[in-house]
Amino acid sequence: MPKTHISTQINGDSYEFLCNTQQTLLDVLRQELDLKGSKEGCATGDCGACSVMMDDRLVCACLVLGAEADGKKIETVEGLSSGSSLDPLQQKFIDLAALQCGICTPGVLVAARALLEKNKSPSEEEVRFWLAGNLCRCTGYDKIVRAVLEVAAEARNA
Amino acid sequence: MDYVTPTTAMEASKALAQDGAFALAGGTDLLVKLKTKFVSPSVIVDIKQVPKIMSIENSTDGWWIGAAVPCAEISEHESLRQDWPGLVESLSLIGSTQIQGRATLGGNLCNASPAADSVPALIAAYGTCIISGQSGDREEPIENIVTSPGVTVLEKGEFILGFKLPKPESGTGDAYLRLIPRSEMDIAIVGAGTSVSVDKDKKITSIRVALGAIAPTQIILDGLEDLFIGKEPNENSINKLISIAESACRPIKDKRGTVEYRTKIAGVLAKRTLTIAYKRAINH
Ligand SMILES: Cc1cc2nc3c(=O)[nH]c(=O)nc-3n(C[C@H](O)[C@H](O)[C@H](O)COP(=O)(O)OP(=O)(O)OC[C@H]3O[C@@H](n4cnc5c(N)ncnc54)[C@H](O)[C@@H]3O)c2cc1C
Ligand code: FES
Ligand code: FES
Numbered sequence: 001m002p003k004t005h006i007s008t009q010i011n012g013d014s015y016e017f018l019c020n021t022q023q024t025l026l027d028v029l030r031q032e033l034d035l036k037g038s039k040e041g042c043a044t045g046d047c048g049a050c051s052v053m054m055d056d057r058l059v060c061a062c063l064v065l066g067a068e069a070d071g072k073k074i075e076t077v078e079g080l081s082s083g084s085s086l087d088p089l090q091q092k093f094i095d096l097a098a099l100q101c102g103i104c105t106p107g108v109l110v111a112a113r114a115l116l117e118k119n120k121s122p123s124e125e126e127v128r129f130w131l132a133g134n135l136c137r138c139t140g141y142d143k144i145v146r147a148v149l150e151v152a153a154e155a156r157n158a
Numbered sequence: 159m160d161y162v163t164p165t166t167a168m169e170a171s172k173a174l175a176q177d178g179a180f181a182l183a184g185g186t187d188l189l190v191k192l193k194t195k196f197v198s199p200s201v202i203v204d205i206k207q208v209p210k211i212m213s214i215e216n217s218t219d220g221w222w223i224g225a226a227v228p229c230a231e232i233s234e235h236e237s238l239r240q241d242w243p244g245l246v247e248s249l250s251l252i253g254s255t256q257i258q259g260r261a262t263l264g265g266n267l268c269n270a271s272p273a274a275d276s277v278p279a280l281i282a283a284y285g286t287c288i289i290s291g292q293s294g295d296r297e298e299p300i301e302n303i304v305t306s307p308g309v310t311v312l313e314k315g316e317f318i319l320g321f322k323l324p325k326p327e328s329g330t331g332d333a334y335l336r337l338i339p340r341s342e343m344d345i346a347i348v349g350a351g352t353s354v355s356v357d358k359d360k361k362i363t364s365i366r367v368a369l370g371a372i373a374p375t376q377i378i379l380d381g382l383e384d385l386f387i388g389k390e391p392n393e394n395s396i397n398k399l400i401s402i403a404e405s406a407c408r409p410i411k412d413k414r415g416t417v418e419y420r421t422k423i424a425g426v427l428a429k430r431t432l433t434i435a436y437k438r439a440i441n442h
Contacts, residue, residue, distance in 0.1 A: 002160055021161040021202060024189065044190045046343070048256055057230060057259035063189045064260070065182070067161045068204060111255065132342035133254020 011079030048134035100138035175315030184260035225264025244332030248279035278351030331438025
């Protein structure tokens with residue numbers, strides 16, 4: 001089976017790997033590079049558990065071929081914290097119990113971070129629409145939305 | 159399965175002429191079909207490195223929207239939104255933020271779903287597309303591309319390079335609305351795209367209404383010129399528009415809606431999009 005040689009940057013580090021055309025970026029992250037933060041909920045673009053940034057755009061890693069990552073800049077949930085210091089969103093999710101089983105959480109965090117980079121003061125409606133592609137079966141969304149709004153407010157007041 | 163990244167339109171056409179070749183733009187339809195084994199390509203032709211396919215340009219001739227520009231990038235284009243707000247609204251409805259980061263107009267058209275959201279709006283805006291093939295480029299109106307669900311007129315080796323939209327004359331407005339059972343992330347029961355132009359007396363000089371999801375392909379409503387040209391819309395002409403929309407419907411019935419419901423909604427959305435487009439036209 002033909003393999004494609006890929007060089008890419010993930011969370012600021014250079015990576016090189018070989019992948020089959022069938023492998024999605026999510027498969028590569030999890031199976032080849034041992035970056036298991038991004039989750040597979042559906043593999044068909046519906047749940048958002050695999051959300052990553054590719055060249056500064058929020059995408060579902062399950063709907064990107066690994067081969068398409070060549071020359072791209074990828075950011076995953078593993079890149080949110082630096083060392084042991086958590087991203088304010090991660091800390092707030094813990095403080096407000098905005099997660100239960102945690103499967104949706106990496107995708108929600110990456111998506112919420114992308115929103116806050118673009119919009120410093122989103123309304124509740126904007127948060128809910130932005131995160132409409134991130135399904136959560138546990139929390140009922142309210143705590144997630146509240147956590148995102150509080151982090152945005154604290155960043156504005158900082 | 160091979161993966162190739164042609165860097166010219168000719169190389170892309172040659173690659174696509176092979177048996178079992180599939181074009182890849184944003185992959186939000188194709189990768190789902192791969193996963194569910196609905197298709198099994200011999201080669202995937204990633205067309206995103208072909209020149210012009212990723213660009214948006216505004217010239218005196220009108221607009222160029224490359225076939226592989228992601229919807230998120232199109233909706234950030236402020237002057238395009240000013241010229242064709244309805245089109246931008248239609249493509250902003252496709253999927254979630256994540257899907258928007260990848261989904262393209264070329265993929266939305268060539269996937270050939272009757273419910274594709276951008277297609278009625280592109281048709282209403284008198285859009286055309288440039289088709290590249292091994293013998294060069296040709297231009298076709300959008301409404302000529304899809305022939306039945308999942309099927310297009312594209313020949314082996316052909317792909318869509320991009321879309322052309324006219325620069326709207328002053329006094330032009332467009333609108334797109336769809337109805338879905340949920341508030342986000344669902345497939346249209348009906349989609350309606352409308353554009354109108356008016357003169358300085360607010361009388362309509364051109365009108366086009368295209369409906370999606372109510373027949374095997376998108377439909378342009380007939381007989382609107384006699385009703386609307388040279389006049390302001392009134393209760394009588396709007397009621398006739400509703401019956402023309404309803405009688406154009408040949409919808410499927412599924413868990414999202416019955417035939418009767420879809421037919422009724424087609425009339426409602428035709429009326430509402432006309433109202434919005436007309437208001438935009440007189441303020442444009
Ligand atoms: C979760 C989810 C939600 C969605 N919601 C919506 C929605 O609300 N409304 C809607 O309309 N759609 C929706 N879609 C479907 C899909 O996102 C759109 O149809 C999208 O526009 C497809 O574009 P793409 O670039 O991703 O296509 P791809 O998957 O890359 O391609 C689709 C098809 O078109 C062909 N193709 C692509 N580009 C070209 C080209 N330039 N020339 C010739 N052939 C080409 C491919 O070979 C393939 O057969 C949704 C999909 C998902 C996964
Ligand atoms: S795993 Fe990618 S969207 Fe569900
Ligand atoms: S916390 Fe379990 S799915 Fe969201």
